[in-house]
Amino acid sequence: MDSKTVCRPVSAMYHLSALYAQDDNPSKVDLLIGYYKTEQSDIYALPVVQRVETLVTQQIKNHKYLPLLGSEHFVRDACQLLYGQDVKERLNNGTVFGVQTIGCTGGMRVGADLLVSHMNCTTFYVSDPTWENHRLIFLSSGFLKAKTYRYWNEANKCLDFEGLCEDLSDAPSKSVIVLQACGHNPTSLDPSKKQWERIADIIQQRHLIPFFDIAYQGFATGNTDKDAWVIRYFVSRGIELLCAQSFSKNFGLYNERVGNLSFSLNSSDYTAAYKSQIELSIRSSYSSAPNHGALTVHTIMNDNGLREEWLLTLKNMYDRVNGLRHTLRELLEKSDAPGSWSHITDGKGMFSYLGITENQVEHLRTKFHVYVSLTGRINLCSLNDNNIGYVAKSIASTLKEVQ
Ligand SMILES: Cc1ncc(COP(=O)(O)O)c(C=O)c1O
Structure with a gap:
């Protein structure tokens, strides 16, 4: 069969995820796909869903x-x-x-x-x-x-x-x-x-x-x-x-x-x-x-x-993400990350938008091994006590080093 098809990544997100998987730096952080993750960085399986x-x-x-x-x-x-x-x-x-x-x-x-x-x-x-x-x-x-x-x-x-x-x-x-x-x-x-x-x-x-x-x-x-x-x-x-x-x-x-x-x-x-x-x-x-x-x-x-349990679990998931929003903003401000960060706490849902350039996204990945989407979106649920300080400092340094 003849084909004129050009092979290229269909999704920038999946492409970056593949690069993350190949990265063997121990400090690497995956803030890409919108999975809800636990404090231990595992994709969360809701207990009520697992039982049912x-x-x-x-x-x-x-x-x-x-x-x-x-x-x-x-x-x-x-x-x-x-x-x-x-x-x-x-x-x-x-x-x-x-x-x-x-x-x-x-x-x-x-x-x-x-x-x-x-x-x-x-x-x-x-x-x-x-x-x-x-x-x-x-x-x-x-x-x-x-x-x-x-x-x-x-x-x-x-x-x-x-x-x-x-x-x-x-x-x-x-x-x-x-x-x-x-x-x-x-x-x-x-x-x-x-x-x-x-x-x-x-x-x-x-x-x-x-x-x-x-x-x-x-x-x-x-x-x-x-x-x-x-x-x-x-x-x-x-x-x-x-x-x-x-x-x-x-x-x-x-x-x-x-x-x-x-x-x-x-x-x-x-x-x-x-x-x-x-x-x-x-x-x-x-x-x-x-x-x-x-x-x-x-x-x-x-x-x-079961329904009540599901709704309560969802509320707990929301509370955790909301807490992470506030902590990330605080840490960015403490690290003197240039710019204002109120949009992080104004945000809703699983994500936050950093408002950074593609060059800065690239720098975060290549220098600090912090993976964020090309648009500068991060999955907040992937942050935890072990990585949130490192991520905030990496963002602050990147903004100071790259326009
Ligand atoms: C806005 C939006 N719509 C749809 C989807 C995909 O949803 P589903 O996994 O149900 O296809 C996503 C996330 O991946 C999303 O962010």
């Missing part, structure tokens, strides 16, 4: 395929987590519906495919910067125009809200606006409630299509209801939307690929048509979703005791 997984494995009698749209039980649970318990009626009347997907990534892809093939959408907007995969997903689905809206204000290290509003106000109608509901990746800065209200105004006035990505529900405030506020607010205003949910981070089920894509619509007129189009897209790509992770989530969500 064992139970679920014993209960599974066979491995028959799930339906094309996935497990209905799981989809209901996921929609309730997102929209609140009172969504049941709308699930029954078809104005809200969901589809089990291969993680949030799969949900975005299935949604993007539908928007191109069925709704003739051609333009999408993502924040500048955003999660590295958004662009790839939407372009691979056949969107023709990739646009950005301003998000990070480099000079003041804060949200560029006026820039964001200007860019969305210029978007042509029917543009798809990718919005992160909470714990923005990579900047960790979320709009305030007042700012979301203004974003909703623009979306409504300009006839734009909001496509939410919620990958960190529970990590922004420690409370899953509060973290879903913006979705429920948009719904309360009658704004139709799509939302892709991840259970990778809040259940620690990264490689089980648990996700849900849901739609909130003002009528159920097109629900059957959308579902059949989605079935076509799923049938022709991966046919049906995996069972194990979704069944684990379903089991936890439907037992009051």
Whole structure:
């Protein structure tokens, strides 16, 4: 077979992770991929999830395929987590519906495919910067125009809200606006409630299509209801939307690929048509979703005791990350790291954005063996008592040594 394919890393993040694995310096620190890690640097397996997984494995009698749209039980649970318990009626009347997907990534892809093939959408907007995969997903689905809206204000290290509003106000109608509901990746800065209200105004006035990505529900405030506020607010205003949910981070089920894509619509007129189009897209790509992770989530969500334990664990995870935010800022200030660092404690979710250049990222890696993403994003959960002082000093020295 002939091929013109050029071999290059698809993801800068995975490429840096491979370099980290090869690095034999004992001081090396991995602040790359968004895993929640323990104080001992292990990827955390939530105890309640581990117990339920064992139970679920014993209960599974066979491995028959799930339906094309996935497990209905799981989809209901996921929609309730997102929209609140009172969504049941709308699930029954078809104005809200969901589809089990291969993680949030799969949900975005299935949604993007539908928007191109069925709704003739051609333009999408993502924040500048955003999660590295958004662009790839939407372009691979056949969107023709990739646009950005301003998000990070480099000079003041804060949200560029006026820039964001200007860019969305210029978007042509029917543009798809990718919005992160909470714990923005990579900047960790979320709009305030007042700012979301203004974003909703623009979306409504300009006839734009909001496509939410919620990958960190529970990590922004420690409370899953509060973290879903913006979705429920948009719904309360009658704004139709799509939302892709991840259970990778809040259940620690990264490689089980648990996700849900849901739609909130003002009528159920097109629900059957959308579902059949989605079935076509799923049938022709991966046919049906995996069972194990979704069944684990379903089991936890439907037992009051297990659910309470999960929510408490999530709150403890949030508290730890929040503590790390404050300690990192303190240590950076103590090390006289040039610049202001309030954006670290203003941030929400798993990450922090350092606001440093690619040269400085490179210097951190080559001189100090501290690995951060090319955009200068760090995974706060990878910090611990043993490495946080070293990381702060390395950042401070890098900022003094490299422009
Ligand atoms: C904003 C955002 N969306 C989606 C994902 C991927 O989620 P999943 O693992 O469920 O595909 C991530 C993280 O990896 C993310 O940061």
